[in-house]
Structures are given as structure tokens and as C-alpha cells.
Amino acid sequence: MVAPQLVAAAFLYALAAFMVYLFLSGLIWGAGYSPTSRRQLEAAASLLQLKEGDTVYDLGSGFGRALIFFAKERRASAIGFEIDPLRRLITLWNSKRQGVSSHVTVLRGNLLKADLKNASKVFFFLSPLIMRRLQEKVAGEMPPGALVVSVEHLFPDWKPVESVGDVHLYVVPGAADSRIRILEPSRKLA
Numbered sequence: 001m002v003a004p005q006l007v008a009a010a011f012l013y014a015l016a017a018f019m020v021y022l023f024l025s026g027l028i029w030g031a032g033y034s035p036t037s038r039r040q041l042e043a044a045a046s047l048l049q050l051k052e053g054d055t056v057y058d059l060g061s062g063f064g065r066a067l068i069f070f071a072k073e074r075r076a077s078a079i080g081f082e083i084d085p086l087r088r089l090i091t092l093w094n095s096k097r098q099g100v101s102s103h104v105t106v107l108r109g110n111l112l113k114a115d116l117k118n119a120s121k122v123f124f125f126l127s128p129l130i131m132r133r134l135q136e137k138v139a140g141e142m143p144p145g146a147l148v149v150s151v152e153h154l155f156p157d158w159k160p161v162e163s164v165g166d167v168h169l170y171v172v173p174g175a176a177d178s179r180i181r182i183l184e185p186s187r188k189l190a
Ligand SMILES: C[S@@+](CC[C@H](N)C(=O)[O-])C[C@H]1O[C@@H](n2cnc3c(N)ncnc32)[C@H](O)[C@@H]1O
Pocket: 029, 030, 031, 032, 033, 034, 035, 036, 058, 059, 060, 061, 062, 063, 064, 065, 066, 067, 081, 082, 083, 084, 087, 109, 110, 111, 112, 124, 125, 126
């Protein structure tokens, strides 16, 4: 029989190793990690009007919490982009364990290289440092009318059309809308 002290020590070592990994992966990939709460995920799914059959992208999908939530709760096909290979592997393992692997895809790589031209629903929880480049990418690639939800961080020049707490919804403007519409004050969706 294994002594309880040994089990406790192994658990503490594993926890410490995981914390060191989170810290080092932040340094290596330049990408930290903060988990999205259930409240934020529920708000995001509603703002994106996610339903069965939709495809939703999570840019910077971490350990797959949002991907698995969207696949499980809304039966959506969820596609993630994640720079850290270990987080990608853990997502694949976890989506299998939760019975939604057929609805979850994770591509490893830089989210700024993701092809968004067919994306109509996009979600992310990133850092303020990337928001300007992401705003340019979304404006340049996504089709007009597409929905974008950002947790916590705002695009520098756009106003959200709706916010639920710190979960913000943007609608990609059409070419003719230009920045005037983008800079309108916040309004509720009909
Ligand atoms: C706050 S976590 C998001 C977690 C996930 N969206 C969720 O809700 O469960 C941010 C994630 O973005 C990833 N990330 C940051 N910059 C990235 C980049 N340029 N390309 C791909 N992934 C990136 C990080 O590795 C991290 O896992």
C-alpha cells in the first residue's frame, strides 16, 4: 500500500510542475493563461447566438474550456487555434473524455495566421497587446455582419454593440459602413 504522505507529495510535485509549466509556456510562447468562467462562456454563447450546426472559432483556445463548452452546450462545431502544443493535446484528450471530440478541432499555430474569411462567429480571451492587430485582422478578413466576442479586452477603435459584464460583442461592419458606424455609441441588438 502507498503511504498517504507519498500520494500527497506526488500530488504537490505534480501541481508545482504544472505551475512551472504555465509560467514557462508563457515565456516560450509569449502567451499566458487565464481560464474563462462559466458565466463568461454563457454570455459569449448568447451574444454569438450559438446554435446547433454553427461553427465557432476560439482564437487562443488554451486547454479547450470554451471549445468544449460551445460543443457540449450548444452542439456547435468548435475550431480552436492554439500556439502551445501541450494545451492543444490536452484539449483533444479532454474533448474525447467529454464525448465531443467530433465537434472539436484544434489547430496549432499563431492565431494571427488563422484564415477567418469564412468565419461568421469568433470568440477570444486574449491580452490588450494583441487587440489592435486582431481588430485589423477581423476587419480585413471576416465577412460583414459576422459576430465577434471578446472577453475582457476591447478593440481600440470599435465600440461593442452589446456587453454583458466584461463580455463584449462586435458586429463586423460592411465595406460601405466605414468607421463611422463602428464608432457609434453602444446600442442593444434588436
Ligand atoms: C486566456 S487563454 C484563453 C483560453 C480559452 N479561450 C478559453 O476560454 O478556455 C489565452 C490562450 O491564448 C493562447 N495564445 C496567446 N497568443 C496566441 C497566439 N498568438 N496564437 C495562438 N494562441 C495564442 C495562449 O497560449 C492561451 O492558451
